[in-house]
Amino acid sequence: MSAVVTGIGVLAPNGLGTEEFWSRTLDGVSGIGPITRFDASRYPVRFAGEVPGFAARDHLPGRLVPQTDRMTQLALTAADWALLDAAADPGDFGEYDMGVATAASAGGFEFGQKELQNLWRLGPRHVSAYQSFAWFYAVNAGQISIRNGLRGPMNINVAEQAGGLDAVAQARRMVRGDTPLVVTGAVDASLCPWGLVAQLPNGRLSTGDDPRTAYQPFAAGARGHLPGEGGAILVVEDAESARRRGAPHLYGEVAGYCSTFDPAPRTGRPPRLAAALRGALADAGIDAGAVDVVYADGAGVPELDLAEAEAIAEVFGRNGVPVTAPKSMTGRLNAGGAALDLAAALLSIRDGVIPPTAGVTGPDERYGLDLVTGARHVRVGVALIIARGYGGFNAAMVVRRCPPAAPRPARAAAVIQGEGT
Template structure:
């Protein structure tokens, strides 16, 4: 029997908290990181809200040599990665460098960096453009910079799957561990809250035009009007359970026991979306049945038709109202590649503390959704297995099962 893949390290950079425990306290208290965008003037934009990380100074967390060559999203990813490795009590040299790999997901690239350099190109000329523009904008740069900084030369990759991509990164890393790599660092971080990056996110009409932060992002709510973009995410250290115990890992936060991914059929085919099938695949991969799932961390698009589709998938899979459902991302905004890994962290903390965090609700949950949405206050519940779901634009679906780790 293959040993389970366990989470031994966590690093969180979120709009409502830097660091795992700060973030978790904010979630349980219902503290939101969503507010009016302050990095530039949004008075002429149709949308004005975002989940900003306002208390992050990269100079406090990274070597000065990295600052001029990295985008804000990469600075967040490097910080989260370092925190995860510290939490796992792993340093370069503890394992052979080819025994440690890194897989990240990124949906937006280094928007802020590249748009600053474009402005220099247009206003001053090409000689003023940073040489680091050659790679700082790229989707794979987080994987590369993390790998270089921490000497992680094992299996590595970069995935682009929007919101689902972060879960895919964890699924791929789990596969690498199961194939023999002792340790993988994986997750996702995104940020694109510069003028160009922000307008690119609002262009598809899915971002709310609501200007009240308390009403901006309301998954499964009758008043849902779209989502709020955010920045940040999470990085996790994954290891084979037997090897983690053998090296004396300080803590095993949870196990990543199941993973599934699907792609929606083309519109007009009459075939159902693939989210339910991704969930079923992950549950089966974990060796479980739907009755074993104690909580669902939903994708929670905040768009009525998409919320209704997810609710149908959940009620069809579990039965109406049988399993508690929550979407704590309503406190951070949708973090794209960072959203799924952050939900996995939240699920692991729910398992640890025996509580399911609530989802902010201003209106009501439609009766025909048939889901038991946790709202108002955290709900005490013994959670052994949690299902985390994510959907990306253009049909990506991903699901993972996070499970409790018993003492040997």
């Protein structure tokens, strides 16, 4: 049973909607700039990737807005767009035929901070009753399910950056387990003081003073990454079921997946990222030579970039495959980042183009990567996406062009055309 992506909904720092995001990504347009959602002047990190021009009331019922965190408002909108793109009307499916599998790094940070401030300043009577669920890391899946009447299986992953791929892999398992359609992917948003402070202790955020150069994965001047918000929600279906109902798009097949976990730093054992890449290829039944592009995790931290480059070289050879990290234009979106990379990989397959790692004008030669720094027009049949979460989580996923539908048996076709009995 083949699981394919039939719908994509994107909200990213460099574009509202799939096509706007994709056009700007191919043009190298960055969505990274000064933080505007709060006064960041006293923080060491002052730049981020903010989703521009999004007003929740333009996309959602007014009653939902005070109940939900910005993360959930973005996720609900992306899910609406993905289902519309897939032409999947829940009313056309059986009651339990549509499921949900999403990922989130933490939950509704901004909503939670606001209500905690109300508690400290004004007392418990001023804390919203919606705090009971708006902060929860599982809330996106629940709200997507409620809004669209999706009563099939539900799954939530909490694995930071790697979670976006883990959620889609779970969706594939659900489709193989006879759930015809699953809404999946990830959207995160925690650009508030509480959310930023929570990320500072890891020492990986860039404190650069120029948004154009503060986040440069695989560059000689790499100094860390920048945070961001947004992500992608996808519709994953059984291929034959999607064809039977006349789905307008089959963006690609979710062909392979593998996750691994790095050993503790002081054990002396090697990292397990290369094993994840090999496992995803094996799951897809292909060898490394079949891959046309690798969407890298691109931490922007020299030692982490080197470890990823070594894993890629171990599997593909030095300079053995085109590598790109378009998140240089959005920042790292926590769980939403890998889902957005997956959406971009599917669009690469559709349009035959690899987007650039924008802002990197001088790739560091020691990494041994064929780093794409300008849009490269090539046929893309197979893409591999890498994601690494904080603490040692690794995930890799292979997507490939959907094969043409198998021809119907001649007699069956004749019967359908009225030429037989």
